[in-house]
Amino acid sequence: MGFLDIRNVTKSYGQVQVLHRVDIQVEEGEFLVLVGPSGCGKSTLLNMIAGLEAISGGEIAIKGRVVNGVHPSKRNIAMVFQSYALYPNMTVGQNMTFGLEMHGVPKPERDRALAQVAKLLQIDHLLDRKPGQLSGGQRQRVAMGRALVRNPDVFLFDEPLSNLDAKLRVDMRTEIKKLHQKLKTTIVYVTHDQIEAMTLSTRIAVMNKGHVQQLGTPKEIYDTPANVYVATFMGSPAMxxxxxxxxxxxxxxxxxxxxxxxxxxxxxxxxxxxxxxxxxxxxxxxxxxxxxxxxxxxxxxxxxxxxxxxxxxxxxxxxxxxxxxxxxxxxxxxxxxxxxxxxxxxxxxxxxxxxxxxxxxxxxxxxx
Structure with a gap:
């Protein structure tokens, strides 16, 4: 049994099945990347882990507890969205601690968590600014900080770097990697960028048309691809x-x-x-x-x-x-x-x- 268990999970919209018996075990502290082209089902699977999409079949369990039907707020997960989803009328500090406040965490505890995470992400000098005064990279750090202060069981990232320019994307990739190495958090990360998948992950699930084509380490995926699809999707230039x-x-x-x-x-x-x-x-x-x-x-x-x-x-x-x-x-x-x-x-x-x-x-x- 893994820390996060995805057991024979399916997803259908009417007669159309978009996920086919996905079976993945994620260990504690692992960095799993779901990679594939647009429409392959990777974001749908992430939303099902988060509780934002209902499961049509199978089970999802976190720390041994089946969470099918459990409200997102009760799953102890934190999600970083592609759009950042920051409140424009709140300061950086308020954005980062809003979730804790909604969960009734006392203010001294919120302040301690905010100070610790802001220092870790090097955004402690930005806490009084509004999101509109920040660069794309700074907003991304705030979105990550909002997730980190919660200290959840699982972090979910939905293409968090796709809105950044090429250089900043590389810089933030390095920051996320360093953050994972330091905190040993459990992360499920969605991207269509195979370079991100190879550099960030401890394991990769290559997806296509709702099926997991191959699950393995970056080296396994690259050196011994399971099929022609994986061989040509992973690697630039392609095999x-x-x-x-x-x-x-x-x-x-x-x-x-x-x-x-x-x-x-x-x-x-x-x-x-x-x-x-x-x-x-x-x-x-x-x-x-x-x-x-x-x-x-x-x-x-x-x-x-x-x-x-x-x-x-x-x-x-x-x-x-x-x-x-x-x-x-x-x-x-x-x-x-x-x-x-x-x-x-x-x-x-x-x-x-x-x-x-x-x-x-x-x-x-x-x-x-």
Whole structure:
């Protein structure tokens, strides 16, 4: 039993089922991120944990207590909304302690909690200001502070950084991470941003069309995606997914794939439980395709591949190189100073230890 248990939870609106038997256990102190595209059901699930949406089937329990039908105010949860939801006529301090006041917490206790949290979030100098006098980042801190003063069992974050500009979003991401490491709070966090999911979480639930596609650590999700959807959703640029056929030569397994000229190339597979002639989808992350000097020296399976470069894109610390493999655009991630140009035939180094095989029919990963 987890600290927060989501057991076979479903949600329907009339005949339309938007969540399908979601089953997740969240341990105390864990940072779970629900990630997926718009409409996948992640915010609906968060609202059901909060009590803002009714549960159609299954159970949600917090600290062993089933909360189906329990009013949001009785669940001891705190929620940070995308819109901040601050009262414009109240000061920062009043916004942060309003919930405590409504729950009948004595003023000396409210003041102590406010001082402690305001100092933690470095907003103690803003307590007498109104929300309209604050920047977006400051409002976000106030919204977080309002949740923290409550000292709830579970914190729920609903895309809290989506209204911030790119730099501030990165800064606030770091602040939330540091806050979690310091307080060891239990957090369920909703986002459509896979970078946020990877950097913040202890575990990720990747969702699509109301189903949890995969639940695991960031490393598990990234290195061993359960299916093609997870492989292409998590990672920027996305994993390359290439049609290939298994060829066995002299006891070694290879993925046969066509190059930019349509000629067959063999890439030696580390995975050996595939049958000769078997059609697969070969998944390779962009960083596993590079120049020979930039290849991972710890890998025991670096394969050379000559292919024509289509496009190069300098991106500061990296250079992204596009070529054609298996009839599809394929992206390689190289060092900034890699000497490569569009139109040339380049000697790529492919780390096949990082390759993943998927079934073309089911799109599920074929386990080694």
């Amino acid at each position: 390359n997914i290439l049609p290939a056929k298994v060829v066995v030569q002299e006891g070694a397994h290879h993925a046969q794939i066509t190059d930019s000229e349509g000629a067959p190339q063999l890439l030696r597979l580390s995975q050996t439980n595939l049958a000769a002639g078997q059609e697969i989808l070969l998944g390779i992350r962009p960083e596993a395709i590079t120049d020979p000097e930039g290849a991972d020296r710890k890998s025991g399976n670096i394969v050379s591949l000559k292919n024509r470069v289509t496009v190069t894109e300098p991106a500061g610390a990296d250079t992204f190189v596009t070529m054609t493999l298996g009839g599809r655009d394929t992206i390689a991630r190289m060092r900034a100073d890699a000497s490569v140009a569009a139109g040339q035939v380049f000697d790529f180094a492919v780390n096949m230890e990082k390759a993943v095989a998927f079934d073309p029919k089911t799109e599920e990963r074929i386990a080694p």
